[in-house]
Each structure stands twice: as C-alpha cells, then as structure tokens.
Amino acid sequence: MKLKPCELVLVLNEVVEERLTVLLPQFRVELMELRYSDGRVLRVGVEELRMLDGALRSLGFRGRSLASLFWDSLQSACVIAPSNVSDLLELMEEYSKLPSPRDPLPKLVAVDTNILYNSTLTLAYRLSGHRPPILVSWCVMRELSSPLRKRGGSSTALVKLAEARRAPRALVRELEHAWGLETRRAFAALRERDRVVSTYPVTVTERRMCRGDYSIVEDYSRIRGCRVTLVTHDKNLSGIASTLGLPVLYLEGPKRDFSKIPLSLLGEMLYYLAVNYLVVEVRGERGWARAWSWWERMRDDEAEEGLLRVEMPPRVEERVESELMVLRRVEEALRGGER
Amino acid sequence: MRALRGWALILPIGTRPEAVISCIYALARRVARLERIHLLPSPATSSYVKVVSRAATAIVEGVDVTYTVVDEVSFDGIVEAASRAIEDSRARGLRVAVDVTTGRKSMSLALYKAAIDSNADLILYLHLRCREFEGVLYPLIPKHCADLVVFKGELP
Numbered sequence: 001m002k003l004k005p006c007e008l009v010l011v012l013n014e015v016v017e018e019r020l021t022v023l024l025p026q027f028r029v030e031l032m033e034l035r036y037s038d039g040r041v042l043r044v045g046v047e048e049l050r051m052l053d054g055a056l057r058s059l060g061f062r063g064r065s066l067a068s069l070f071w072d073s074l075q076s077a078c079v080i081a082p083s084n085v086s087d088l089l090e091l092m093e094e095y096s097k098l099p100s101p102r103d104p105l106p107k108l109v110a111v112d113t114n115i116l117y118n119s120t121l122t123l124a125y126r127l128s129g130h131r132p133p134i135l136v137s138w139c140v141m142r143e144l145s146s147p148l149r150k151r152g153g154s155s156t157a158l159v160k161l162a163e164a165r166r167a168p169r170a171l172v173r174e175l176e177h178a179w180g181l182e183t184r185r186a187f188a189a190l191r192e193r194d195r196v197v198s199t200y201p202v203t204v205t206e207r208r209m210c211r212g213d214y215s216i217v218e219d220y221s222r223i224r225g226c227r228v229t230l231v232t233h234d235k236n237l238s239g240i241a242s243t244l245g246l247p248v249l250y251l252e253g254p255k256r257d258f259s260k261i262p263l264s265l266l267g268e269m270l271y272y273l274a275v276n277y278l279v280v281e282v283r284g285e286r287g288w289a290r291a292w293s294w295w296e297r298m299r300d301d302e303a304e305e306g307l308l309r310v311e312m313p314p315r316v317e318e319r320v321e322s323e324l325m326v327l328r329r330v331e332e333a334l335r336g337g338e339r
Numbered sequence: 340m341r342a343l344r345g346w347a348l349i350l351p352i353g354t355r356p357e358a359v360i361s362c363i364y365a366l367a368r369r370v371a372r373l374e375r376i377h378l379l380p381s382p383a384t385s386s387y388v389k390v391v392s393r394a395a396t397a398i399v400e401g402v403d404v405t406y407t408v409v410d411e412v413s414f415d416g417i418v419e420a421a422s423r424a425i426e427d428s429r430a431r432g433l434r435v436a437v438d439v440t441t442g443r444k445s446m447s448l449a450l451y452k453a454a455i456d457s458n459a460d461l462i463l464y465l466h467l468r469c470r471e472f473e474g475v476l477y478p479l480i481p482k483h484c485a486d487l488v489v490f491k492g493e494l495p
Contacts (some may be wrong), residue, residue: 006479007479009480009481010478010479013478036482037483038483263469263471263472263484264471264472266481323478326398327478327479329394329397330360330394332397333390333393
C-alpha cells in the first residue's frame with residue numbers, strides 16, 4: 001500500500017495503543033520508543049547506531065554515519081531546529097514586510113541547497129507563519145537534480161552490516177537494489193521544493209553555468225535593486241558569501257536534545273527516517289508496519305510526492321485500506337467543494 | 340409504538356467543513372446505523388452544505404442528509420429549528436444525537452438547549468486535545484488527540 005506521510009496516522013492508529021517503537025529492521029536496531037498519547041520520548045537508541053557506525057568504518061564504509069542520519073531525519077522533520085532558529089524567524093518576519101518609503105528596496109530570502117534538504121523553510125513557516133519572497137538559484141536547482149542521474153544502490157558495507165545483523169534475506173535484497181541515499185534524499189528535497197513553492201512566493205534565477213557552491217553565491221550576488229540575504233547551513237558557503245559582500249545568515253547545527261515528538265510531526269519523522277535509512281518499522285501493542293522510501297518500479301513522481309510503500313499484516317492492511325478508501329472519497333468531496 | 344432504529348445526527352456548520360466532517364466521522368465510528376444527518380448552516384456557511392453532504396455520503400453510504408439555514412445570532416430561531424429537526428427525526432423512529440462542536444458559540448448554546456428541552460438521546464462534543472490538528476480530518480488525527488465527549492446520554 002502506498003501512503004503519504006500524513007496518512008501514516010491511519011496505520012499508527014491501527015497498530016499502536018500506548019507505546020510506539022520505531023526500529024530499523026535491516027540492522028535490528030530500536031531507534032526510539034515513545035508514548036503515542038503525547039509523543040513523549042521514552043528511549044532513544046543512538047548509542048547502538050554509534051556502535052554500528054564503528055562496525056561500518058571497519059568494513060571500509062566512507063558514507064554518512066548512521067547516527068548523523070538519525071539527527072538529520074529529526075531536523076528535516078522539523079522536530080529539532082537550528083540553535084539560532086530565532087535569527088531565521090526574525091529574518092522571515094522582516095523580509096515579509098512590503099517596501100516602504102523608509103525601506104524602499106524589495107527583500108528576498110535566498111536559499112542554499114541544504115535549506116531544501118533540511119526543510120528549513122517548512123520549519124520557518126510552521127514556527128512563524130511569515131511568507132517572505134524566496135529566491136532560488138538555478139545552480140541550487142541543478143544541484144538538486146544531479147543525484148537523480150546516478151541512482152546506484154546501497155554500499156556493500158551497509159549490505160554486509162545488514163547480513164551480519166541477520167536481517168531477513170528479503171530486506172537485504174531490497175537494500176542491494178534500492179536507489180542510493182543521495183538519490184532518495186534528493187527526491188525528498190524536491191518534495192520540500194514543491195512545498196516551498198506552494199507556501200511562499202518563489203523566484204528562480206536565470207539559467208547559467210554552475211560550478212560548485214561558489215556559483216550559488218555568485219548568482220545571488222549579481223541581483224541588483226533588491227536586498228538579498230543568503231540563508232545556509234554550510235559554514236564554508238557562508239564564508240564565501242561574506243567575502244563577496246553578500247549578506248548571509250548561517251544556521252548553526254541543532255541542539256540534539258528533545259523529550260517529545262509533536263504528534264503532528266510523527267508522519268514527517270517516519271518519512272525522513274525511511275528516506276535516510278530506506279526502511280523504517282513501527283511496532284505497537286496491536287501490530288507492526290514497515291515503511292519503505294523505495295520499491296521496484298517506483299516512479300519519480302511518486303518519490304517526489306513523498307509516497308511510502310507500507311507493509312503490514314493482512315488484518316491491519318484490510319482495515320487501513322477501507323479507511324483510506326473512505327478518506328480519499330471525503331477528500332475528493334472537499335476538493336470539489338463550493339469554496 | 341415503532342421500534343427505535345438507527346441514529347440521526349444534528350449539528351451546525353461552522354467555517355471549517357473539515358471539523359463538521361470529523362464530527363460525522365466520530366459518531367459514525369461509534370454507532371452501527373447513522374441514517375440521517377440534519378445540518379444547521381448559517382447563511383455564511385450554507386455553501387458548505389453540498390461539500391459536507393457529499394463527504395457524509397462517502398463516510399456513511401446511503402445516509403439521508405438534510406439542512407435548515409439558521410441565523411447564527413438568533414438564539415430562539417436556532418433552538419426552534421433544532422427542536423424541529425429533533426422531533427422530525429424522532430418521528431421517523433430514529434434516536435437523536437446532537438453535536439455541539441462546530442459553529443458559533445451562540446449556535447452551540449442554542450443547540451444544547453434544544454437537545455435538553457427535546458430530550459435528545461445524546462449530546463456530543465468532539466474534543467481536540469492537540470490543537471495542531473484543527474482543520475485535519477478525523478482519521479488523520481492520532482487517536483489520543485480526539486475524544487468524543489458525551490455531555491448527555493450514553494454512547495452505544
């Protein structure tokens with residue numbers, strides 16, 4: 001069954017009563033346990049991820065660490081925020097104001113690629129509700145689409161680790177064939193781009209030759225007649241921007257402590273965990289479900305929409321399917337409404 | 340005396356059709372046969388009747404949906420319209436639930452009075468514990484975040 005992240009609640013409501021456990025079945029790791037009634041986090045399994053990272057390094061793995069992907073998932077799901085997020089919110093508020101005689105220049109918030117990877121603008125809108133004009137460099141668009149061209153599967157070290165952890169054979173096979181992490185993350189960033197476009201007024205700069213991060217800064221620096229401020233999570237890029245005289249807001253890393261997952265972000269969190277680890281499992285008192293961010297013959301538009309393939313026991317699937325059918329008809333009624 | 344059959348639900352339409360639909364969802368999950376829904380929109384929300392009716396039919400196949408437009412600040416007018424709707428449903432042999440969740444406060448108060456005066460079987464309120472789910476359809480709300488509170492009567 002294919003579900004959008006917000007529809008995962010249908011599954012959670014079926015399988016969880018009070019305790020929700022989130023696992024990585026391919027590594028047999030319990031990522032976290034939380035209380036479904038209020039999202040309170042009861043246990044986090046980052047330590048075990050760090051141990052697995054040690055094993056991966058000894059297998060010669062050079063990719064992103066499993067522990068960092070956990071924090072990355074939480075940040076992209078807006079569960080944790082950059083430690084100087086208040087600076088971003090101030091900027092969003094100030095740049096939402098229309099030009100006035102005292103401040104006649106139109107203002108634009110220019111974004112780096114990592115802003116889309118981290119869902120930073122979705123976070124900002126969620127926290128402040130301001131919608132300043134957003135400027136996206138053509139080079140950011142190019143950067144987003146480049147991992148889509150090379151879709152190679154998971155690294156052999158990850159596959160070996162899954163085998164060593166005695167993951168079921170079917171899971172290992174999927175791991176071997178799935179799109180690589182960078183491709184899955186790029187599709188998630190494209191989904192964020194679509195959300196940004198539907199939330200903010202967005203302008204994209206003209207097509208041009210792009211060579212690395214420098215081109216992004218150069219692109220924004222050429223804008224005249226506007227006040228442009230670049231927002232980035234990349235310290236190096238922030239340094240380049242400062243050197244070229246482009247105002248920049250560098251967003252620092254998030255504080256890695258949290259005691260609750262807001263229930264409205266559960267679906268997003270599971271989505272980003274599935275993107276980063278390929279598959280994530282939820283377990284409750286009444287059953288389980290696995291959400292995959294990739295499957296054979298997955299279409300690009302499905303990946304960009306953020307669809308997940310969700311496996312669950314037939315009894316649960318039957319109930320979720322009938323609920324989903326009604327829900328889709330209700331949503332259709334709402335879309336075709338008078339207003 | 341005719342045997343009591345299914346249920347009728349009477350509820351106002353506020354500015355968010357999703358909230359009205361969620362109330363219908365919540366009761367439909369709890370009772371076996373929801374046969375009639377009587378909507379009470381104001382002139383400002385009467386354009387939602389079609390949407391809510393279509394959604395209600397998707398939730399409960401074959402449900403009979405009807406409506407009466409009421410002036411949202413005419414307390415007596417709302418009481419009268421709601422009382423008529425209650426009596427009408429009862430005359431059809433239905434048990435009556437009145438949901439006071441949606442609409443203006445004046446509508447909720449008037450509906451509550453009508454439900455008490457006409458001895459409705461149930462008076463309901465869909466309590467959203469997590470405010471961030473306002474405007475979200477009932478099945479997409481984590482189950483602990485929405486409670487169907489019974490002010491009067493007993494849910495089957």
